[in-house]
Amino acid sequence: MSRKYSQDLAQNFIFVSWDQRNCGKSQTDTTVALTPGLYVEDAHVVTQFLQKQYHRNKIFVVGHSWGSLIGVNLVQKYPQDYAAYIGMGQLVNPGKSEMLARNHVVQQATLRKDTATLAALAKIPLSADGTYLNGLDDLLKFRMLSDKYLTSSEVAELPNPMTLCPDYQALDWMTPVMRTYKLLSSYMDGGKVNLLKQNAFQLPVYFIVGKYDYATSAELAQQYFAAIKAPKKQLFLFEHSGHQPSWEEPALFQARLRQIAAANEVK
Known part of the structure; x- marks a missing residue:
């Protein structure tokens, strides 16, 4: 889907999409207990690789859905390594x-x-x-x-992502879900995740919120954003999107990313 809808970003950015541990084409490791904290550390290792490989002091993080939980914890723990945090389909309280x-x-x-x-x-x-x-x-x-x-006629209908990426087979999509859900759901259930309690950031924060997002409540995302304390913050409401603004309104999404990058220029 990123290839279809985000190709133009490659003209302005080094655009990196990460398959987290035990997902997609990343190596499967059944000997390690999967926890959100482990994924945060993995993401920081990826960050350090990108910093060294591309000679960048700071990078931008876009966290989507489950990735937005990892993203918030990542930039709060290692703020010195990131130019800004961009939450999309922001998870707050599952x-x-x-x-x-x-x-x-x-x-x-x-x-x-x-x-x-x-x-x-x-x-x-x-x-x-x-x-x-x-x-x-x-x-x-x-x-x-x-x-x-949980859909709206205002939101564009998306193609099946499995038909767009020959690199991934059906098992690449479903096996990680089946393998990791039971392990990680224990961290998500019973109100254990509530990012409203994690509202302090040491870097600029941006939210991209689909008006019709019911998978990760748009209402909760806006409540969380209002509570956030950061050097700079801005929320973009996408009027014709649900849970996937980057694909449902790709031109607007790309324009907002360029706007964010211009406002937080890094070397």
Whole structure:
């Protein structure tokens, strides 16, 4: 997808997309316990490689969705290595985000008298802290049931990414999800992740928020942004995007990145 929608960025940036440990084409290591902290350290190793390879003191970090959790922790721990943090599909509190998405679906299904969806939702209850009894299985069931209510005609329909990248086979996409979800969900469940408590940054912070993002609540992202204390901060609301602004409004996304880079020029 980055090849399709972000090619033009290569004219202005050294554009690096990272397959994290045990994902995509990165080496699989089953001997190490996967934790968010480990991914943060891995990301910093990648940073050090890029600094040395391309003779840069600081780099820009774009963290998307799960990557935005890693990104926040990365730049808060090693602020000296980064020019700015750009959060897109910013994860704040996974449990609360899931509850907000579910409440929206229930509200819309009730308005439309969609009794079939309401009955199916009743079979996959969500706990008070926003977790599902059967974890990934229930989450996938909810996504399949709710997709029609968590999209908007204002958002461009995207192609299947698996059809765009011959380098990746189906197993490259699904195996990491199945392998890592159970290990990492224990860190995400029960309100353990709440970035509202991590609102202090020592570098510029930018949020790119899709108006129709229900995967990582746009409402929560804006609440978090309001609480952030940083030398400089700015939020860009993408009016025709959901969870993937870089693909759903690629020209605007690229323009915003150039704007951010120009405002934070580094050597």
